[in-house]
Structures are given as structure tokens and as C-alpha cells.
Amino acid sequence: MASDAVLIGRSLNGDVDAFVEVVERHEAAVGSYLARRAGRDAAEDLLGEVWVAAFESRRRYDQSYDDARPWLYGVALNRLRRYWRSRPAEDLVADVTDLATGWDPWAAVDLGVDARAVLRSALMRLKPEEREVLRLVAWEDLTAADAARTLGMPAGTARRLLSQARTALRDAPGVSALLKERNSAKERHR
Amino acid sequence: MTDELDLVGELGGAEPLRPEAYQRARAVLRAAMADPGTVRLLGAISAEDTTMETTSTMETTTTTREHESSPAIQRRRGIGIAGRFGIGAGVGVAAAAAVVAVVLNSSATGGAVAGKDSSAAASGSAIVDGSADRAPLMTLAGSIKTITPSAGDAWLVKATQVQGTKTMQVVYTLYTDGHAIYTGNSVKDIKRAITRQQDQMKAGGYAPLLKAAVAAADSSPADGRTQMLKAAKDPLVGLDPAAQKAEWDKEQAAAQEIIKLKGGNAKPKPYSPQAVQQHFDNALWTYSTEALSAGDGNTQVRAGVLRLLSTISAVSVKNSTTNGKATLTITAGPEVFGSEGGEVLTIDAKTGMLVKDVSTVPGLPQASTTYESSRVTAADL
Numbered sequence: 423m424a425s426d427a428v429l430i431g432r433s434l435n436g437d438v439d440a441f442v443e444v445v446e447r448h449e450a451a452v453g454s455y456l457a458r459r460a461g462r463d464a465a466e467d468l469l470g471e472v473w474v475a476a477f478e479s480r481r482r483y484d485q486s487y488d489d490a491r492p493w494l495y496g497v498a499l500n501r502l503r504r505y506w507r508s509r510p511a512e513d514l515v516a517d518v519t520d521l522a523t524g525w526d527p528w529a530a531v532d533l534g535v536d537a538r539a540v541l542r543s544a545l546m547r548l549k550p551e552e553r554e555v556l557r558l559v560a561w562e563d564l565t566a567a568d569a570a571r572t573l574g575m576p577a578g579t580a581r582r583l584l585s586q587a588r589t590a591l592r593d594a595p596g597v598s599a600l601l602k603e604r605n606s607a608k609e610r611h612r
Numbered sequence: 613m614t615d616e617l618d619l620v621g622e623l624g625g626a627e628p629l630r631p632e633a634y635q636r637a638r639a640v641l642r643a644a645m646a647d648p649g650t651v652r653l654l655g656a657i658s659a660e661d662t663t664m665e666t667t668s669t670m671e672t673t674t675t676t677r678e679h680e681s682s683p684a685i686q687r688r689r690g691i692g693i694a695g696r697f698g699i700g701a702g703v704g705v706a707a708a709a710a711v712v713a714v715v716l717n718s719s720a721t722g723g724a725v726a727g728k729d730s731s732a733a734a735s736g737s738a739i740v741d742g743s744a745d746r747a748p749l750m751t752l753a754g755s756i757k758t759i760t761p762s763a764g765d766a767w768l769v770k771a772t773q774v775q776g777t778k779t780m781q782v783v784y785t786l787y788t789d790g791h792a793i794y795t796g797n798s799v800k801d802i803k804r805a806i807t808r809q810q811d812q813m814k815a816g817g818y819a820p821l822l823k824a825a826v827a828a829a830d831s832s833p834a835d836g837r838t839q840m841l842k843a844a845k846d847p848l849v850g851l852d853p854a855a856q857k858a859e860w861d862k863e864q865a866a867a868q869e870i871i872k873l874k875g876g877n878a879k880p881k882p883y884s885p886q887a888v889q890q891h892f893d894n895a896l897w898t899y900s901t902e903a904l905s906a907g908d909g910n911t912q913v914r915a916g917v918l919r920l921l922s923t924i925s926a927v928s929v930k931n932s933t934t935n936g937k938a939t940l941t942i943t944a945g946p947e948v949f950g951s952e953g954g955e956v957l958t959i960d961a962k963t964g965m966l967v968k969d970v971s972t973v974p975g976l977p978q979a980s981t982t983y984e985s986s987r988v989t990a991a992d993l
Contacts, residue, residue: 438645439798445641449634457626465626466633470640477641541619560617561624591616604614 426490430483441480445473448491452498455562459502468505472498492564492571499554499572537600544594552587555580631810632817635796642797643781748929748940753918756911756964757829764987765789767909767965768799772984776977787909788990793822799993806990818906820844825903828916833923837896840920844899848888857883890950893924897948901957904966908983914964924948934958934967960985 424432426444433441452472456465476497483493545553551573558569570580591597761767767787773780785795786802793812794805813822824843828836841849847863848856864880871878881887900920907913921927926947932939938961945954958968966983973979 438642439800441645442638442641442798445638449637450629453629453634453637454626457629458624462627462629466629466636469629469633469637473637473641474644477644537619538623541623545620545623556617556620557624560620588616591620597616597619600619601614601616604619 425488427483427485427488430480430490431485433477433480441477444490445476448494451491451562452494455495455498456502458557458561460505464505468498468501472501475501487571489568492568495558495562495564495572496574540594540596540600544591544597547594548587548590549583551575552583552590555583556587556591559584635801638801639781639783639797643779646779646782747922748931749918749922749942752940752959752961752964753829753915753922756918756962757915759911759963761789761987764989766988766990768986768988768993769909769965770984771905771966771981773979773981775979785906785909786988786990786993787907791910791912793907793910803993812906813910818903821899821903822907822910822913825900825907825916825920826910826912828920829912833919836916836920837892837923840896840899840903841892844895846892846895848891853885856888860888890947893926894948894950896920897924897927897944897955901955901969904957905969905981908966909985911964918964931961932958937967938962939967 424440426447429437429440429444433444449469453465453469456468456472459465460468472494476494479497483490487493545556548556554573555566555569558564558572559566564572566581566584567577569584570577573580592601766789769785769787771783771785773783781797783795783797784799784802785793786806787793791813794802794810795812796802796805812818820843821840824836824840827839831839838849847859851859860883864883868878868880900917903913904917907917921942924944926945928943928945930941930943932941939958940961942957942959943954944956946952948954953971953973955969955971957966959966963985965985966981968980968982970978970980
């Protein structure tokens with residue numbers, strides 16, 4: 423199977439279907455990424471614009487990377503930023519962690535409403551760039567190096583931000599207790 | 613062992629996008645790739661326009677008009693969100709403008725208003741004047757039900773949508789003789805839709821309209837109209853005159869609010885049985901032609917739609933020739949669209965299948981969709 427980089431190369435040589443194939447490989451992941459950050463309705467509106475923006479900027483894609491997903495997340499994030507800037511504050515989801523409760527009641531049950539509040543509060547205390555790296559790693563399953571590609575920063579910087587975010591989270595009021603409770607519960611069930 | 617990353621990960625659930633959203637997004641991309649000018653236009657699409665439902669900039673352009681609209685427009689949007697699959701956007705554009713005009717243009721006299729009595733208006737039925745002019749539609753509707761295609765087991769229809777001189781999108785649709793409909797922006801998309809059993813006849817956003825069209829093939833004209841309007845969730849159909857008037861006034865007031873917010877000025881159109889009849893005719897044209905563009909390769913859908921169109925008094929039918937082939941030209945003039953714009957469908961005179969659809973809205977580039985149909989064997993795609 424041709425890598426994303428090869429397909430993007432082909433699309434630069436006029437192979438229209440090659441770029442569509444890249445899109446098809448990553449549309450579910452990028453769609454979920456948008457939905458997590460802006461809600462499903464906005465995500466559905468934004469997805470096409472992300473593909474057009476990616477197509478327009480494919481010449482700048484670094485073909486030394488086989489996997490285009492981190493780059494596509496970066497394109498999507500740029501589009502999200504435009505979207506957020508264009509929206510009145512009251513229309514924006516106050517906190518992304520609220521999105522999960524909107525559709526999956528079991529997430530709230532599993533995690534517990536109090537625990538969600540604790541985590542939400544801890545996340546909001548992080549620096550924005552720490553939170554961004556953390557989300558990419560925790561939600562999109564990226565490595566710190568891939569998150570760095572998404573955010574256009576050196577890999578070392580992303581690793582440092584991730585480490586800072588994790589430390590801050592562990593030390594946040596309530597989170598350490600939550601972790602302790604979770605892990606001791608698991609011990610009891612062994 | 614749970615760590616802080618696991619906890620954060622548990623917060624990352626998101627409602628999945630609907631399958632048609634992926635398809636729409638790919639269509640936006642393909643339109644952009646087909647015409648670099650489109651890229652710039654799409655880039656200009658406002659992020660605030662969360663009601664955008666298809667891929668064409670034409671529809672985006674008309675969004676403002678849709679806001680100034682009657683219940684019918686809101687109904688269209690509802691269908692779109694539920695899963696329109698893109699084809700026939702040009703039809704929707706003209707029709708959308710039409711509904712706006714019918715409701716808002718208080719001076720529109722509708723020279724060919726069909727119904728005069730309130731009971732007819734309440735049920736959405738029509739008194740069909742000059743129906744002899746549209747007799748070819750009824751005749752063709754009867755004959756196409758008996759057509760037996762000579763080869764293959766499906767119709768493959770390629771619809772090319774052009775706005776002005778820009779190709780906005782190309783949609784491929786496979787209509788099997790077993791009445792399934794699979795659609796996409798390429799034959800590859802269709803094959804995938806078959807694998808995933810995404811039969812638009814059963815599950816797509818057009819399914820209610822397609823079913824109503826099929827029912828209309830064997831119903832009385834009046835029943836067919838009512839079924840189509842109900843499938844489209846028209847808020848006025850089936851109401852008694854008093855309830856109809858209340859709904860009408862409510863929608864007019866809402867439209868006025870929006871127009872005011874946009875700095876516009878238009879007199880509300882007063883309720884009358886004639887105004888309601890115009891609204892029904894306009895809505896019927898809109899939804900019937902949407903069903904036709906979505907279900908073109910299905911003989912029952914075509915038969916039903918032709919019967920429905922024959923009930924609209926402001927529709928005229930003429931014999932024509934297109935590329936040496938006998939065709940019928942079906943024209944919905946300004947009367948259907950509240951005195952502005954129009955739409956012309958060209959269909960094959962033997963099969964009833966779409967050949968071309970041209971819609972005109974004053975002040976906007978002409979939108980046309982050209983249909984190329986061929987018999988295929990689905991397994992050989």
C-alpha cells in the first residue's frame with residue numbers, strides 16, 4: 423500500500439484520486455478530532471473546508487513523513503482556530519470535556535460526575551500549549567513527536583510540554599486522589 | 613494501572629459524524645480540485661454558516677434567502693441535515709428561491725393559481741386547470757412502468773452540476789433493477805456504498821421523498837400530492853383553514869423578524885387559500901424534483917414524480933429533441949416561483965429519465981445539471 427507521502431506526491435503530479443485516497447484514510451480520525459473540539463454539527467460543516475485547505479497546501483507537505491495524519495490534524499486545528507475566532511463566545515462550548523457528556527452517558531457514569539469536574543478544572547489550569555499537546559496524545563493517540571508535527575514545534579518542545587502537563591495534572595487537587603482511588607479499586611478486584 | 617493520560621482519554625468521547633457528512637466533505641474537495649476557482653470560493657464560505665448542507669457554493673449563496681423563508685425552506689433544511697446526498701442541488705436552489713418569493717412577495721398574483729377553495733388548499737390537493745397540456749406526463753408515467761431494459765441489471769447515472777461555467781460537483785448513482793440506490797462521487801464510492809449496504813432508498817436523507825414518489829405512482833393525483841407534502845413535513849398540509857392560517861401567520865411573523873434583523877423590508881403576505889395553493893405547488897415542485905434527481909433510475913420514482921408534476925397548473929410540457937433524441941421539456945415558470953426565476957427539466961421521452969435540469973434565479977449564475985445514463989451490470993463495476 424502506498425504511503426500518504428507517496429499519494430500526496432502523486433496528487434502533485436495531477437493524480438486527483440490519490441489525494442482523495444489520503445482523505446479516505448484519515449476522514450474518520452479527523453472528523454472525530456473536529457467533533458471533539460467543536461461538536462458534531464460544526465465538525466460536519468468544517469470537514470470539507472479542512473480537505474480543501476489541505477489540498478491547497480499539499481505542496482508544503484514534508485514527504486519524508488509517510489503518515490499524513492499529524493499534518494492533517496494541524497490543518498484542522500488551523501481551521502478550528504478560524505472557526506473559534508468567528509464565533510461569539512456564547513456559542514462556543516465552554517469546555518471541551520463537556521462534549522463527551524452530550525452523547526455518551528456511560529462516559530459520565532464510568533468516570534463519575536465529580537471526577538469529570540476535577541479533571542476539567544485541572545485541564546483548564548494547564549497552559550494552552552500544554553493542553554494542546556496533551557489532548558493530541560490522550561485523545562488522538564499521537565506520540566509527542568507527532569503532536570509536535572501537528573503543532574509545528576520541535577519534538578523536544580512537545581515532549582517537554584507533555585511532561586509538564588502530566589506532572590501538573592498528577593499534582594492537581596483531586597486528581598492524585600482520583601488516581602489513587604482508581605488504582606486501589608483495581609487492586610481490590612484482583 | 614490508571615494514569616493521568618488514561619483519565620484525560622476518558623474525557624475524549626465525541627459523537628461520530630454522520631456518514632453523509634464524510635461524503636459531502638469529499639464532494640467539497642472534489643469540486644475544489646475540479647476547479648481551482650472553487651477553492652477560493654469555498655475558502656470564503658463563512659464559518660458562521662452552520663446551515664450549509666451541500667457542497668455547492670451556489671447553495672451557500674442562497675442561504676441568506678433561505679433564512680427569509682417559509683416553513684417549506686425550514687423543512688428542506690431539515691432533510692438536508694438528515695442526510696442529503698448532494699445530487700440535484702441546482703434543483704433545490706431554484707426551488708428555494710421560489711418558496712421565498714411565493715411567501716414574501718405579496719404582489720405575486722400567481723396568474724395560474726390552481727386551487728380556489730380552502731378545503732383543497734388544506735389537503736394540498738389541486739384543481740388541475742389545463743391538465744391536457746400536461747397529459748404527456750401522465751401518459752409517459754403510465755408507459756415507463758412497463759419498460760424492460762435490454763441489458764445489464766442497473767442504471768449508472770453521472771450527474772454533472774455546473775454553476776455558471778464552474779463545475780461544482782460530479783455525482784455518480786447506481787440504480788439497481790432491484791430498486792436499491794447507491795451514490796458517491798466516483799464509481800469507487802459506489803462500490804464502497806454497496807459493500808456497506810448504504811442503500812439510499814432505505815436510509816438516505818431522500819428516502820421519505822423517494823417513498824412518497826413511489827406511492828404517487830399508484831395513487832390518485834390528490835393523494836399523491838398529500839403524501840409527498842407530508843413526507844416533506846410541510847407544516848400546512850392536512851390542517852383545517854383556521855389552523856393553517858395560524859401557522860401561516862406564525863411563519864410570516866418569524867420571516868419578518870429575520871428580514872428586519874438583516875435590515876430588509878418586505879410586507880408580510882396575507883393568508884389566503886390561493887397563497888396556500890401556491891405554496892403547495894412550489895413545495896411540491898421542490899420535493900418532487902428532488903426525488904426525481906435522487907431516484908432518476910428507478911421507474912416507480914420517475915412515474916410517481918411525473919404524475920405529481922402533472923398536477924401543477926403552472927407547469928408546461930413540450931416535445932423537444934436533445935442530441936437527436938426525443939425528449940420532453942418540462943417548464944416551471946415564474947408562477948411556480950413567486951414571479952421570479954424558473955426551472956426547466958429535460959427528460960427522455962421514452963424512459964422519462966433526466967437529461968438536463970436548468971434553474972434560473974435572478975442575480976445568480978445559471979445552475980444546470982446534466983445527466984448521462986447507461987445500463988451496466990453492477991457486479992462489473
